[in-house]
Amino acid sequence: MSSQIVFLTHLVLGCVPWLLLFGAYIWPRLDAMDHFDAQRAIAALHSFRFFGLAFLLPGVVGPNLPVGFAMSAAYGNFATGVLAMLALLAVRIRPLFWLLVLAFNLVGVADIALDFYHAVQVNLPAVAGELGALYAFLIIYMPLQMISHVTAFYLLARSQLNAFSSGLGDATRS
Numbered sequence: 248m249s250s251q252i253v254f255l256t257h258l259v260l261g262c263v264p265w266l267l268l269f270g271a272y273i274w275p276r277l278d279a280m281d282h283f284d285a286q287r288a289i290a291a292l293h294s295f296r297f298f299g300l301a302f303l304l305p306g307v308v309g310p311n312l313p314v315g316f317a318m319s320a321a322y323g324n325f326a327t328g329v330l331a332m333l334a335l336l337a338v339r340i341r342p343l344f345w346l347l348v349l350a351f352n353l354v355g356v357a358d359i360a361l362d363f364y365h366a367v368q369v370n371l372p373a374v375a376g377e378l379g380a381l382y383a384f385l386i387i388y389m390p391l392q393m394i395s396h397v398t399a400f401y402l403l404a405r406s407q408l409n410a411f412s413s414g415l416g417d418a419t420r421s
Contacts (some may be wrong), residue, residue: 251372262390269394277398282406286348287338289399293331293351293392299324301381309377313369316362323358327351354401359393 277285301307302321330351337343365371375382 251377254372254375257386261386262394265390265394269391269398275400277402282402283341285402286344287335288380288398289395290331290334290337290348290351292329292395294353296324296328296331296355296392298384301384306379308379308381309374311374312377312379313365313368313371313374316365316369316371319365320358320362323354323361327355327358330354332384348399349403352396352403355392356396356400359389362389 277288280288300321302312302317302324308317330347334344334347334351337347338414371378
């Protein structure tokens with residue numbers, strides 16, 4: 248089996264256990280939580296994305312890892328992690344917290360989308376060995392990042408929908 252097929256298989260199958268775990272254990276807890284607390288939990292998870300800067304460390308990644316991919320992955324993850332940390336620091340200032348929650352989720356999704364784009368551009372599966380230690384980061388952590396971003400957006404949309412419908416109920420009663 249070629250390294251490209253192994254890499255793509257790992258990438259696809261990396262999503263399956265997270266979806267199963269998420270559906271059985273994580274989503275029921277997040278769904279039962281207050282939306283504020285659920286978003287704090289998601290922000291806590293993403294606050295570790297500063298680790299993406301390791302894409303720039305020689306010895307952690309191989310010398311032939313395409314620079315465009317490495318830079319994009321490193322700084323996109325770093326920006327997402329810093330925004331998530333700022334959201335956690337802003338929990339007492341609710342409007343700022345919600346703004347930072349939206350920001351880190353938008354930046355995080357854009358980072359993952361750009362990383363996929365760059366990975367296709369540079370044919371990353373052909374040089375997957377150059378990812379070094381960060382191979383596991385892409386296969387294990389990145390699927391959880393995307394699943395949690397989708398969940399964060401769903402929770403944000405649902406809370407807005409609930410606020411809108413409760414406002415409609417008040418308007419129709421007056």
